[in-house]
Amino acid sequence: MTGCVVVGIDGSASANAAVEWAADDAARTNAALRIVHVREPLANEYPMRAVGIDESLTTHGQNVLAAAAELARARAPGIEVITNLITGAVIERLASAAPGCARSTPGRCPASRHPSARTPTS
Structure with a gap:
């Protein structure tokens, strides 16, 4: 493995597209x-029934991650897939989850291809 590609997800269709793009990029570059x-x-742990979440937010996050990991493995068999459920401010936590990794964000796949959106990998 040479470096990693990181993708932030929220369970949306655009996040799934970002996972597919990131999986392809990881396979192409031999990265995790x-x-x-x-x-x-x-938000605490309480369900957010008003927006359609009937489980605790931790359980919801774990389910979103499991579905995304399954999608990534189906898209690019053989890549190493790591999942992380983090609590905090979204932008700050995503940035801290990606030191030394290329970055992809939900719904922003084409912009991620621009060299300025990528960081060098070791």
């Missing part, structure tokens, strides 16, 4: 794929 879901700290 790190899939990250950040749970807002102020």
Whole structure:
């Protein structure tokens, strides 16, 4: 493995597209794929039934990560897939989850291909 590609997800269709793009990129560059879901700290553990989440936010995050990892492995068999459920401010936590990794964000796949959106890998 040479470096990693990190993708932040929220369970949306655009996040799934980002996972597919990131899996392809990881396979192409022989890198690991790190899939990250950040749970807002102020939301606590309570279900958010108003937005269709009937389980605890931790369980919801774990389910979102499991589905994304399955999608990535189906898209690019053989890549190493790492999942992380993190609590905190989304932008800060995604940035801290990606030191030394190329970055991809939900719904922003084409922009991630631009060299300025990537960081060198070791």
